[in-house]
Amino acid sequence: MKFLSKYKNKIIIGLLIFIALFIAFKQVQAQKSKDPTVLNPKKDIVVTPVVQNIKSELTLAGSVSASEIANLRFQNSGKLVWIGVKIGDRVKKWQSIASLDKAQLQKSLQTQFNNYRTNLSQFWDTQDKYKDTVVTDTVQRILDRTQYSLDNNVISYEISDMAIKEATLYSPIAGVVTNIDQPLTGTNITPATASFTIINPESVFFKSEIDQAEVTKIYIGQKATIRIDAFPDASYDSEITYISFIPVAGQTSTVYEIRFKLPVDNKNLSYRLGMDGDALITLEQQDNVLVIPLDALNDDNGKTYVWVKNNNDLVKTYVSTGIENESEIQILEGLNSNDSVVIKKI
Known part of the structure; x- marks a missing residue:
């Protein structure tokens, strides 16, 4: 204790010097590290x-879509009397899908034909009446009116005939029925309340969106690799088939739709619309x-x-x-x- 008391001040001074040197050393080391x-x-x-x-590669997120999607609607209102398909059915190209009641349409067609015959008879009566007279302006107007009336009857008949032909819906593509708004017959429908959707599963492609800063780096025919999340072990050699000229509406930034070929056999419907995935594009190599x-x-x-x-x-x-x-x-x-x-x- 006497030793500590005797050299207390020296010990404190020594410790302070040591601490100062240590701090200085650390500062020098810190300066060197910077x-x-x-x-x-x-x-x-x-x-x-x-x-x-x-x-250099560009990865774009996207999903499976289809190029052949047919939304079918009747041109006229009427009673739905026949539906030949249900959701999930496969249909051939130009196969009949559904039909409206044609009885009333056929009666309307017969009425228009009768009106046509009546006007045709009146037309010839007028022609006979004025065939030996001088054709004045008044006579010419009478003859023109009978001609116009006859022409209108012909048009009305053709419209009624078209209504009968349009009373049956036909699929313009081969595919799968994915939606039927009104599956029950015996109901009165309008064109807006009875639609049928058919999608060709063989027309699937991969769709994505690309930012305006990157769209200038790609071109149609450029090679790409497609990966679908539902098939993690598979990848598909593809290429760009379409780049939109106008931006996608409703987006917060300017992006453009881009489409890729999806070279798959989809007869068993393995690749379904909306399946997510990625497209990998090689920009440079x-x-x-x-x-x-x-x-x-x-x-x-x-x-x-x-x-x-x-x-x-x-x-x-x-x-x-x-x-x-x-x-x-x-x-x-x-x-x-x-x-x-x-x-x-x-």
Whole structure:
């Protein structure tokens, strides 16, 4: 205790000096770690440029759709007397789907025919009446009126005949019935209340949307790979078949519809509308080029540089770059395969 009392002040001064030196040492070390020209073995990563293949890819989310979708409606209102299909049925091209009651339509057609015969008789009576007279303006107007009346009767008859033909719906495509608004016969319908939807499962394609900043990078016929979430172990070689000229309506940003071929046999309906997936488009590709990690790049007012290790020093080296993807970038000039590139982790 006497020893501590005797040298107490010296011990305190010594401790304060030690603490000051320790703090100063730490500050120097911290300054060195912040100096980008100094290698920090604990944080920095040293990599070597490698010669390999690199490609830039664009991944777009999308879903399965179909190009042949027929929404069928009657042209006229009437009583629904026959439905020849149900949801899930397969139909052939031009197969009859449903029909309205034709009895009233046929009576209307007969009435129009009778009106036509009556007007035709009146037409010839008028012609006979004025055939030996001088055709004045008044006579000519009478003759014209009878001709117009006869023409209207012909048009009315043709309309009634069209109504009978349109009383039966036919499918313009082969496909599967996916919707029937009114499945019960004996009900009176209008064109808006009785529609039938038929989709051709062999016409499926993959649909996606692409941002305006990227649409200029693609073109029709460009190769792509399609993956469907429902079939995680399968991928399909595809190509772009359609790029919309106008943007998709209702989106918060400007995007365009893009379509891809889906080369599948869909007779068993494995690929259904709305199935989600991704389209992978290769934008650029180079083989046997110099590549480094993207994290190694740094920016200096628009100029790109990397840190190259030279003994214990780091040299700021400007480079020219090419293709890049999410993790790597091609080096065109400034490096070789023997350089040691440092990724700074500050």
